[in-house]
Amino acid sequence: MQFDSFSDFLAMGGYGFYIWLAYGLTYGLLVGLAGYCFWELKAFHQNFRQKLARAQRVKQYQETEHP
Amino acid sequence: MVMTFLRRELVLLARQKADWLNPLLFFIIVLTLFPLGVGPEPNQLRIMAPGIVWIAALLSVLLAAERLFRDDYRNGVIEQLVASRQGVMAFVLAKTAANWLSTGLPLVLLSPVVAMLLGVDKAAFIAMMLTLLLGTPMLSILSVLGAALTMSADKGGILLALLIVPLYIPLLIFASAAIEAAGMGLSYSGQLAILVAMLLLALALVPLAVASALRINVS
Amino acid sequence: MFKWLHPLAKPETLYRFCGHLFPWLMLSALTILLVGNVWGLVFAPQDYQQFDTVRIMYIHVPSALLSMSTYTMMAIAAFIALVWQVKVAQWSVLAIAPIGAVFTAISLLTGMAWGKPMWGTWWEWDARLTSQLILLFLYLGVIALYGAFSDRQTGGKVASLLAVIGVVNVPIIHFSVEWWHTLHQGASIMKFDTPSVHPSMLWPLLISLLGFYLLMLALVCLRLRTAILEHEQHRPWVRATLGGH
Numbered sequence: 367m368q369f370d371s372f373s374d375f376l377a378m379g380g381y382g383f384y385i386w387l388a389y390g391l392t393y394g395l396l397v398g399l400a401g402y403c404f405w406e407l408k409a410f411h412q413n414f415r416q417k418l419a420r421a422q423r424v425k426q427y428q429e430t431e432h433p
Numbered sequence: 434m435v436m437t438f439l440r441r442e443l444v445l446l447a448r449q450k451a452d453w454l455n456p457l458l459f460f461i462i463v464l465t466l467f468p469l470g471v472g473p474e475p476n477q478l479r480i481m482a483p484g485i486v487w488i489a490a491l492l493s494v495l496l497a498a499e500r501l502f503r504d505d506y507r508n509g510v511i512e513q514l515v516a517s518r519q520g521v522m523a524f525v526l527a528k529t530a531a532n533w534l535s536t537g538l539p540l541v542l543l544s545p546v547v548a549m550l551l552g553v554d555k556a557a558f559i560a561m562m563l564t565l566l567l568g569t570p571m572l573s574i575l576s577v578l579g580a581a582l583t584m585s586a587d588k589g590g591i592l593l594a595l596l597i598v599p600l601y602i603p604l605l606i607f608a609s610a611a612i613e614a615a616g617m618g619l620s621y622s623g624q625l626a627i628l629v630a631m632l633l634l635a636l637a638l639v640p641l642a643v644a645s646a647l648r649i650n651v652s
Numbered sequence: 653m654f655k656w657l658h659p660l661a662k663p664e665t666l667y668r669f670c671g672h673l674f675p676w677l678m679l680s681a682l683t684i685l686l687v688g689n690v691w692g693l694v695f696a697p698q699d700y701q702q703f704d705t706v707r708i709m710y711i712h713v714p715s716a717l718l719s720m721s722t723y724t725m726m727a728i729a730a731f732i733a734l735v736w737q738v739k740v741a742q743w744s745v746l747a748i749a750p751i752g753a754v755f756t757a758i759s760l761l762t763g764m765a766w767g768k769p770m771w772g773t774w775w776e777w778d779a780r781l782t783s784q785l786i787l788l789f790l791y792l793g794v795i796a797l798y799g800a801f802s803d804r805q806t807g808g809k810v811a812s813l814l815a816v817i818g819v820v821n822v823p824i825i826h827f828s829v830e831w832w833h834t835l836h837q838g839a840s841i842m843k844f845d846t847p848s849v850h851p852s853m854l855w856p857l858l859i860s861l862l863g864f865y866l867l868m869l870a871l872v873c874l875r876l877r878t879a880i881l882e883h884e885q886h887r888p889w890v891r892a893t894l895g896g897h
Contacts, residue, residue, distance in 0.1 A: 396867070
């Protein structure tokens with residue numbers, strides 16, 4: 367352990383701002399990227415299900431109205 | 434083969450004067466904007482002049498790049514070339530040469546006048562001419578590459594600049610380093626050697642990439 | 653030699669393979685990243701010259717290395733796509749590009765945050781920084797070029813071509829600190845004979861690097877799965893997998 371106390375850890379020997387800025391930006395971007403990747407997959411699933419349901423409805427409609 | 438294509442390109446350029454005159458006019462207009470923008474202080478202008486000339490040259494070559502393959506693509510010339518399975522490479526080389534002759538070379542010839550207007554001193558002037566002479570062919574090669582990549586794109590235009598300007602950056606860095614060294618009375622043969630090396634490397638590899646980009650774009 | 657790779661060229665097989673791989677990659681990436689970064693932030697010693705700012709190294713160096721190896725990976729995929737016309741290689745180029753762009757942006761931003769206290773400036777136009785910035789533009793160029801074509805296949809091919817051309821920049825970035833002696837310091841962990849980093853700092857660095865690597869692979873898996881689904885959505889197997897009727 368390199369630091370005596372938690373506030374010591376936060377201060378980082380006077381360079382706290384730069385270090386926490388770097389780590390904050392890094393993890394902010396990484397979380398954003400991961401979130402975007404997950405969102406893409408989820409959006410595709412949703413879109414795909416809607417398309418399938420729509421195709422199903424069109425099929426049913428055609429079968430009932432025009433025998 | 435190359436000469437036939439080159440003659441064709443030059444005849445086309447002679448007919449469509451706007452294609453190569455507009456970038457030249459643009460070059461001069463950008464240059465006149467700088468003294469108005471940063472103030473007509475002679476000492477300041479003298480220091481900044483080579484860089485200004487380089488940036489103006491870069492922008493005007495970029496302006497000329499957009500129309501490089503447009504007409505040939507729309508007329509179906511490129512499709513014919515690719516379908517006939519010959520001459521694509523010669524066509525690319527002729528295109529590059531014609532582009533340099535119509536935009537690069539006039540810029541090099543114009544720059545002494547411009548340097549005079551901006552009051553560049555002698556050492557920096559020679560360095561500027563040498564770097565322009567070595568750098569403008571490279572600008573032409575890269576803009577041919579960019580034009581070939583975006584040839585059949587629906588939203589070309591600004592995309593071409595986005596692709597090509599980053600590739601211009603190393604060129605600009607070494608050219609301005611050479612001019613800066615010349616201005617301080619130092620030797621700048623190292624920077625010139627790197628410019629030559631980049632030019633030769635690009636001349637060897639880029640036409641291959643351009644030819645395959647043309648093939649992809651019409652397939 | 654590469655026979656075992658051949659089944660993976662089939663989109664359906666690759667989709668399942670990535671699906672199996674993804675949870676393990678993500679889990680191990682997060683664990684290892686946590687270990688590496690906490691070690692670097694809390695337990696690693698401070699540098700006698702750079703004091704505590706050296707702790708930025710544990711994200712700066714991995715992300716910078718990753719930005720280059722991701723680009724190389726993308727260029728290899730692009731080359732395969734252009735030469736052998738493998739569909740999934742084509743899709744993976746576009747799957748990799750945004751991930752590489754984010755890693756490049758991270759390396760630039762952390763470098764800026766490290767440069768301010770150590771060099772006294774956020775940005776310096778030296779060779780390493782400039783070539784890294786060009787790498788970011790290349791990633792963005794690949795993405796933008798793909799988006800500019802209404803025909804997705806042509807767009808993908810042209811973007812792949814740009815990715816292959818841009819690979820010239822990778823050795824330039826790597827050797828820029830040796831060719832031009834400017835502000836940026838030389839390589840520290842790529843010299844295996846005499847590593848210039850003390851083991852107490854090297855270990856957390858290597859662990860963080862591994863964590864970043866696994867995270868990149870996990871995200872590539874995830875995006876590749878999405879890309880495969882999107883391109884193959886009219887095939888029966890997608891319908892069967894996603895619980896169609």
